Every structure is written in C-alpha cells, then in structure tokens.
Amino acid sequence: MDWENFRSRGKDAADWAADYHATLRERPVRAQTKPGEIIAQLPASAPETPETIDAILHDLEHTIMPGMTHWQHPRFFAYFPANAAPVSVLAESYVTAIAAQCMLWQTSPAATELETRTCDWMRQAIGLPKGFSGVIQDSASTATLCAVLTMREKTLAWEGNKKGLSSQKPLRIYASAEVHTSIDRAIWISGIGEANLVRIPSRGPTRAMDVTALQHAIDADRAAGFLPAGIIACVGGTSAGASDDIAAVMDVAAAEGLYTHVDAAWAGAAMICPEFQSVWAGIERADSVVLNPHKWLGAQFDCTTHFLQDPASLVKTLAIHPEYLKTDGADGGIINYSEWSVPLGRRFRALKLWFLLRAHGLNGLRDMIRNHVSWAQGLAARLAETPGFEIVTAPMLSLFTFRYVPQGTQDSDALNQQLVNAINADGRIYLTQTRVDGDLVIRFQAGAWTCTAEDVDTAYDVITDIAPTLT
Numbered sequence: 001m002d003w004e005n006f007r008s009r010g011k012d013a014a015d016w017a018a019d020y021h022a023t024l025r026e027r028p029v030r031a032q033t034k035p036g037e038i039i040a041q042l043p044a045s046a047p048e049t050p051e052t053i054d055a056i057l058h059d060l061e062h063t064i065m066p067g068m069t070h071w072q073h074p075r076f077f078a079y080f081p082a083n084a085a086p087v088s089v090l091a092e093s094y095v096t097a098i099a100a101q102c103m104l105w106q107t108s109p110a111a112t113e114l115e116t117r118t119c120d121w122m123r124q125a126i127g128l129p130k131g132f133s134g135v136i137q138d139s140a141s142t143a144t145l146c147a148v149l150t151m152r153e154k155t156l157a158w159e160g161n162k163k164g165l166s167s168q169k170p171l172r173i174y175a176s177a178e179v180h181t182s183i184d185r186a187i188w189i190s191g192i193g194e195a196n197l198v199r200i201p202s203r204g205p206t207r208a209m210d211v212t213a214l215q216h217a218i219d220a221d222r223a224a225g226f227l228p229a230g231i232i233a234c235v236g237g238t239s240a241g242a243s244d245d246i247a248a249v250m251d252v253a254a255a256e257g258l259y260t261h262v263d264a265a266w267a268g269a270a271m272i273c274p275e276f277q278s279v280w281a282g283i284e285r286a287d288s289v290v291l292n293p294h295k296w297l298g299a300q301f302d303c304t305t306h307f308l309q310d311p312a313s314l315v316k317t318l319a320i321h322p323e324y325l326k327t328d329g330a331d332g333g334i335i336n337y338s339e340w341s342v343p344l345g346r347r348f349r350a351l352k353l354w355f356l357l358r359a360h361g362l363n364g365l366r367d368m369i370r371n372h373v374s375w376a377q378g379l380a381a382r383l384a385e386t387p388g389f390e391i392v393t394a395p396m397l398s399l400f401t402f403r404y405v406p407q408g409t410q411d412s413d414a415l416n417q418q419l420v421n422a423i424n425a426d427g428r429i430y431l432t433q434t435r436v437d438g439d440l441v442i443r444f445q446a447g448a449w450t451c452t453a454e455d456v457d458t459a460y461d462v463i464t465d466i467a468p469t470l471t
C-alpha cells in the first residue's frame with residue numbers, strides 16, 4: 001500500500017468508524033467469544049506473499065470484530081471508561097499520519113511546546129496552582145513509577161541510580177490498602193520491594209487512609225532504622241472510589257519531609273468541575289499528581305497528564321545525556337520531555353488533548369461529567385429502594401458498588417458473581433465485580449462518552465430483570 005492508495009482507503013476507514021459507532025448499541029458490550037476461538041481462525045505463520053487490503057479488511061470484519069469488547073459502547077459500565085471522543089480520534093489520525101518521535105524539543109518543537117501549553121490548560125482547569133508543570137505520560141502507571149523513582153533518588157541523595165540499593169537502608173513508601181496495583185508495580189520495579197510498601201488501613205465512608213496510623217508507621221520505621229521516602233495518596237480508588245484526606249496526608253508529609261504523589265487517574269478528570277474539587281482539598285501541596293484524560297475526559301488512549309511542583313527532581317532522576325541525544329538548543333531554556341519519562345521515544349500525545357479541549361470547551365466536558373455523576377446517583381437511589389438490593393459504597397462521583405442479597409441469601413458472594421456473569425452474558429450492559437471489606441460486590445460507573453440517561457435506565461432494567469431469575 002502506498003499513500004495514493006491510502007487516500008481512498010483512509011476515507012473508507014472514516015466511513016467505517018462512523019458506521020461502527022452508529023451501530024454500537026446493537027452489539028453486545030462484552031465480547032461473547034470463548035478463549036482460543038479467535039486464534040484458531042488465524043494462520044499460524046505470516047504470509048510470504050502480499051495479500052490484498054480487501055482480504056485483510058474482510059478478516060477484520062469477520063474474524064476480529066466479533067471478538068472485540070466495545071469500550072466505546074454507551075452502556076459500558078465496567079472498570080473505568082477509556083473514552084475516545086470523535087475529535088480525539090480525528091486528532092490521532094493526524095498524529096499517526098505525521099508519525100513524529102517527540103523525544104526532544106528539537107525532534108518536534110511544536111509537539112513539545114503544545115504539550116507544555118495543553119498541560120497548563122489542564123492545570124488551570126483542575127485548579128492546580130501556577131507552580132505545577134505538566135508532562136504527558138503514556139499511562140498513570142508510568143507517572144507513578146516516575147514519582148516512586150524520584151522518592152527513591154531524593155531520599156538517597158541521587159545515589160540509587162549509581163550504586164544500586166544493596167548498600168542502602170531499606171526505603172519505605174506509605175499508601176492506603178485501597179491504592180491501584182500500579183503502585184505495587186512501581187515499588188517492585190524501583191527495587192524498593194513490596195515488603196517496604198507500608199499499607200495504612202483506611203476508614204470511614206470515603207475509605208481514606210488513617211493519618212494517625214500513617215504517622216505511627218513513619219515513627220516506628222524511623223526508630224527501626226528504615227528510610228521513609230514518600231507517601232502515595234489516592235483520590236477515586238479503582239475498586240470503590242476510596243479517597244484519602246489529601247490535606248491531612250500533606251500535613252504529615254510536610255512535617256516528615258516526605259515526597260508525595262497523588263493518584264487521581266480516574267477521578268482527576270472530574271476536577272474540571274469546581275464543585276467536585278473539594279474531594280482533593282489540599283492538592284496544591286502535593287509534589288506529584290497524576291490524572292488520565294484518556295479515561296473519563298475523552299482523550300483517546302494513551303494520554304496521562306502528570307503534574308509536578310519540581311520537575312527538576314524528576315529530571316535529575318531520569319535524564320541521561322549521551323552524545324547522540326545532544327542538541328545545540330540544549331541550553332536555550334527548552335524542554336526535552338523524554339527526560340521526564342521512562343521511555344525515550346514519545347508519541348505526539350498533546351495534539352488530541354488540544355483538539356478535545358478546543359472542540360468541546362471545558363464547559364462541554366463539564367456537562368458530560370455532571371450528567372454521569374447525577375445519573376449514577378439516580379441509579380444508586382433507585383437500587384437502594386428496590387427490594388433485595390443494597391448499596392455497599394455510596395457514589396464517589398459516578399462510581400458506586402452494590403449487591404443483591406434477597407431474603408434468605410446463603411452465599412452472597414456466589415450469588416453476586418452469578419449475577420455479574422448473567423448480566424454480561426445478556427450483553428446489553430457490561431459491569432464488573434470487586435471486593436469491599438472482603439465481600440464480593442458489583443461495581444457500577446457511568447462514564448461512557450455517548451451514555452445517555454436512558455442507557456442508565458436500561459442498566460436498572462437489566463439488573464432488576466435478571467437478578468430474580470437466579471437460583
């Protein structure tokens with residue numbers, strides 16, 4: 001295929017995309033395939049001779065698409081959304097056509113400067129003060145790894161990268177038991193070790209970490225000769241929306257001189273609505289904050305915004321200057337964003353955020369988020385009134401958990417797992433389960449870009465139609 005063929009095939013792809021999205025409601029949300037069903041239809045080796053684009057597209061339609069779970073389905077209520085607003089998909093088509101490597105300022109000055117500007121738009125939108133600088137990472141997991149590496153290197157006076165950790169006292173990182181597994185991974189990868197991730201119990205309706213217990217853990221660790229290095233707080237935990245009291249955590253961090261990272265990967269998007277910003281009151285004192293515009297906000301995956309009070313510490317942790325990366329602009333006050341992230345190569349991610357923010361305006365995005373929050377609250381209220389159902393964790397923004405425990409239920413975990421399975425086999429909606437205080441519960445989040453109030457009503461109908469049929 002050459003670029004002249006691309007001209008017409010690209011137009012076909014645009015038509016295909018519009019048709020696909022127009023027919024999403026007719027498709028089961030979750031793929032209804034069995035393990036191995038797709039791979040069995042794929043030749044064991046690559047073709048030796050070229051095949052036609054028509055043959056490839058035929059197989060896309062008949063082999064691949066039936067095995068896809070439709071993340072852009074309006075009734076996708078599982079996990080968290082991975083919204084791709086049409087305008088961000090459009091932006092991505094330009095990005096892939098340009099196909100630039102945006103690792104250094106010089107390798108794409110416009111990409112670097114647009115990244116600086118769009119991150120600053122986001123900073124203002126979510127109410128972070130001027131002192132924060134932003135960078136777009138590939139994922140919240142990477143941003144958290146960057147933060148943990150910075151905690152490690154700052155605490156070891158930048159000796160860890162050089163000498164390794166074997167001659168050091170063990171570092172300690174503190175987080176609640178509700179944080180995402182990307183925190184565990186960052187602790188593993190950074191060489192700090194899972195045993196040194198101190199999990200502070202959480203309590204109360206927000207499932208916030210107990211800051212008295214946090215203080216005690218730090219005191220005990222110092223007395224025992226450990227090196228406290230940082231605290232990771234979360235706002236909108238993945239399981240049930242757990243949110244730490246950021247101001248209280250920052251008080252402890254300030255008194256102890258500890259670096260802080262706040263994981264608001266999902267909930268951070270809602271901070272563009274001033275009325276929700278109270279959930280992270282105190283955020284202006286964090287060292288590092290991550291949120292994913294690629295979740296709720298609609299900037300097609302991948303697009304993680306990572307904000308730092310002092311990017312110099314991160315750069316000191318990650319920057320390497322071999323001869324082949326030196327550029328003559330190096331001391332002209334420019335930013336080489338590859339020094340702010342683990343991979344060297346970088347996609348041009350700022351373009352889709354720029355298209356998105358301009359095409360919808362902050363108000364357009366706020367309307368969507370406010371709708372989702374109010375629809376989720378409405379559904380939680382309806383389920384709470386429905387015999388047999390109980391709300392386990394109240395809505396945190398648009399996420400809540402519930403379970404079905406009709407009178408005489410013997411094994412609630414088994415019944416609720418059966419309910420999730422039956423709902424997902426039905427196909428009209430897609431939900432997932434989690435555990436809250438040991439009990440299996442069902443998660444619901446409203447967040448799909450094209451979700452409507454009627455789609456949330458459908459969720460109520462599906463849940464309450466299917467539940468009584470279980471035995």
Ligand SMILES: *Cc1c(COP(=O)(O)O)cnc(C)c1O
Pocket residue numbers: 080138139140141142180182234236237238263264265266292304
């Ligand atoms: C989704 C999520 C993550 C992981 O995000 P990635 O960008 O996929 O790495 C981390 N923390 C929370 C709270 C999340 O919701």
